[in-house]
Amino acid sequence: MPPTVILPQPDRSLSPYTLRQSTGFTPPQAPLRSRVFFAAAHVVADPLADVTPASPPALDWDATLAYRRHLWSLGLGVAEAMDTAQRGMGLDWPTARELIRRSVAEAHAVGGMIACGAGTDHLPPHAGYTLDQVEAAYLEQIEVVEQAGGRVILMASRALAACARGPDDYLRVYGRILSQVRQPVILHWLGEMFDPHLAGYWGSRSLDDAMETALAIIHEYAAKIDGIKISLLDADREVQMRRRLPPGVRMYSGDDFNYPDLILGDDQGYSDALLGIFDAIAPAASAALQALDADDPSRYRAILEPTVPLSRHIFQSPTYYYKTGVVFLAYLNGHQNHFRMVGAQESARSIIHLSRLLVLADQAGILRDPDLAAARMRHVLALAGIEG
Template sequence: MRLPTYAGTLEDYALVGEPLTPRAPSVPLTRTAFAAAHVVSDPLAERDPWQGRPAVDWDATLKFREGLWDQGLGLAEAMDTAQRGMGVDWPTAKELIERTMRAAKAHPMKPRVACGAGTDHIPLEKLTSPAAIIAAYKTQMEAIEAAGGQVILMATRALPALNAGPEAYFEVYDHLITQAAAPVILHWLGEMFDPALAGYWGASDLATVNDLVLDLVTRHSDKIDGIKISLLDQSHEEGFRARLPKGVRLYTGDDFNYAPLIEGDGPHHSHALLGIFAAIAPAASQALEALAQGDRETYHALLAPTVPLSREIFKAPTQYYKAGIAFLSWLNGTQSHFIMPGGFQSSREISHFAEVFRLADQARLLTDPGRATARMGNLLALHGIEG
């Protein structure tokens, strides 16, 4: 088929990949792996998509999660990949968490599910103090704990909006970690994922921020399962994880450098809490299986082709990566359409989707090439590209 390029031309492309078959791992994995999953819209029920609540296809949304669990992956629920604050509101996220937890409890793999708690149900202009931010977080934490999920303390836009200093961050997190029913996962999301999070932790110097966060983690190491870092900086993550207290995991959120970070450098390695794992689940699951068996050659053979794909999906402006996740879900038949909450499918250009198609094929991630080709053709025709 003829696909557009970033040079503004059309080029012939023939599929080359032998698709991976999704399956459960044959051995226990030695890395904890959370895939952050997206939400599938119900286009027939959608009303006022830019301003109203999203209409969710609950059957397709849960079936997608069950597919991840079937492959031995855990789930990070109601996170930024699910368009929190970018088309999905807290009432929808709460229902998503409750439905997901019921499905997880019934699933034979008994998967791990961690869920994002934030402050997005309260307008920023009403979150004018650390106490107000704490109260907002607690509302969502209580809902997650009532559903049986593990809490991820998502980064909040409220603290940067207050231009808060380190003392305010410490007050908020100290209170929340202390009152949590079980160990939590902290969430350090860089401004490339959400520009409203610039200056998070109350300092501009990264070395100072590292010391602040490590002090918080050390003080509460018995109540912190781990910390997810999404800064797209491999050397920073490696240096930071080497300083973590024993027993506290580093969950990489680096969708550019996950392969070497998860493999590790000998004494230290990262676990995974990644949006890209939802898109590359067969390769991720089977690579982690190989790593658990000591087969690093197969591990890299499976993951290496996914890295160019991930870098394309997460290219700047990075916050629009959700469109690539949903696009691959559509190509692979785990949803019947390419419509997203808030019309988010329009956040990327056709040349991007064409490149994602090429790279997914080369990473062996188009599970049914005929269906994927037909659907890519439909999208091309919508953009005036025929043949």
Template sequence: MTRTLYLPVPGGGLEPYTPRDSSRPYTPPHTPLTSRVAYAAAHVVAEAHTDSSPAETTGLDWDRTLAFRHELWRWGFGVAEAMDTAQRGMGLDWPTAAELIRRSAAEARSVGGRIVAGVSTDQLTAPEPSLAAITEAYLEQLAVTEEAGATAVVMASRALAAAPRTPEDYVTVYDRILGQVSQPVVLHWLGDMFDPQLRGYWGSVDLDAATDTVLAIINAHAPRIDGIKLSLLDADRERALRRRLPAGVRLYTGDDFNYSELILGDADSGHSDALLGVFAAIAPAASQALQALDKGDVDAYRALMDPTVPLGRHLFETPTFHYKTGVVFLAWLNGHQDHFTMINQSRTSRSALHLAQLFRLADGTGLLRDSEVAADRMHSFLHLHGATR
């Protein structure tokens, strides 16, 4: 029988909690998922014994990092590589990201898995680089990604947002990038709740004006754009953008609060496909839900996907950009890595109270693969933080 734990609760103190004896019997798909295109943004596994300061990139445990990608492919997802879930801009530097893209793309080819990868400008060091320098940085990373065989996700650039820019500046940069792509790419609109340095992206803090700018870029280059990943945590705004996209351009939801309803869609605005960090944490349940949707069973989809939403909302609660800590914590509880270590020492970004609630929610949705292993690891974590009885 699984051990009873004493988990911290708001206001102080501990309460007993006994995890369920076994996880829910989710089943990987036997054929590719068809009703929606679904990418899971994957985290990276740090080396356990690397000595680094927060300003340095910790080495990666390549075997465990790549094995987790195979786990996502096994559940039917494509992998979104070297994006913010992999701590891009929060410890993962460009040279390491480039190697990660090359290795993951090779692994994808070996199993026929889908892969997209983040293209950004994080090799730049000047505080306010020129538009030409930003464009060249994008093109350098685009060349690496396309050569590796991954589809590019043109990530929102901190360098582009670092100085006051007009909408025309964004059009200039994106016109040049999209003129160079060899296959359709995914654009990327990450809200400032995910990265405060991206406030005012597309040249305005007015989201209506920003939407008009990105739509102008998309309409001008629609054949070169597979879709746009939208991460604003605003379901109504996503539906509104979805209605205005040209035919053939997908809306990839990056809304880790409202993904269940947005993926299901509606008769008025259609549906969203998905490129989500939360999928790395809920892959078995989300896969089972999408398998049900492939069969047209909306009730089964809701019964499987809707219960994961409270976990997603907790994982991504303010400050949202620290969600990576919870993703890595769940990977450790589930045996996908042997330690709870992160690059840039980010494991300290969430409290024991937050992670205890994450444990409860994962257990409640049957997302702990082995409840005994997870309980033992949770106990050791609590003991380290002085939260045991």
């Protein structure tokens, strides 16, 4: 019999909710080919480490790497040490560096696809950096990724956003970096809803002008660029930019609100994907791509579209707290035995938010064991003083 959980409502009432039976998605039997899917993967904190929110992070390496093997088993690539892994929100560079080294080695061992974030976040936060210092910081992290044998995702830089005076400074820094990388990289345009420190990236608060600068860099250095991930939650702008990319440069959708249509595409092209939500809905993402491989767009839509309300809930404002929902789903689905996060970010969303997340995950068919999910939800509710 399906389990029932007593959930709190926004009006402070309590209501029973009965979970459905698990949908169950079949892992692929062959490599996925219609699109390139990266899941930006979360990290699992060590719950027994004696740390505070201000301490260097402590990771459960076994559970963290096991989750990456789970993603690879579904045919997805792993986007490592990105914002989903709490980069800039608890995951410091020394730990990210070790994460990159371990994950790339694991990817090579199992034949998994991986790309890793390289940025400038090891620079202490202040506004006095020069462009040369930003460039040197980028190259330091790029060297770590390349020496490990990983592909580089060139992350947006808070330090560059702080010191650049206009588009020419971005053209200079990116030009110098791209001229030195060993293999094509993925660029990363992260909107200020994901990181307020990146407002005005590419040298302008006008997104139209910012896009022109990014496109100028891409066209000049197309041979050094595999693609660009944009996370602006603006489907029309993504399509507009996608149509202006040079041949061979991919658009990796980072739009966690509109991904089904963007990935499916139109008669002028489609987006590949590099998404945080794919960490949380990995089995559905894999099944949807299998449907595209089978030339079954109706099946694709039937799988992915029910996940959109869940994703929009997880990524609701303040968007940068979405990591809490991603980790909570991993906990509900049994991929880790606790709901603790680096920097105590498990407290970043309310019990009302988490209760609604359970309902939406159930309705999207994302809960692989409803009895386990219900038991773990009851535990979280009890900690919040809600018994039922």
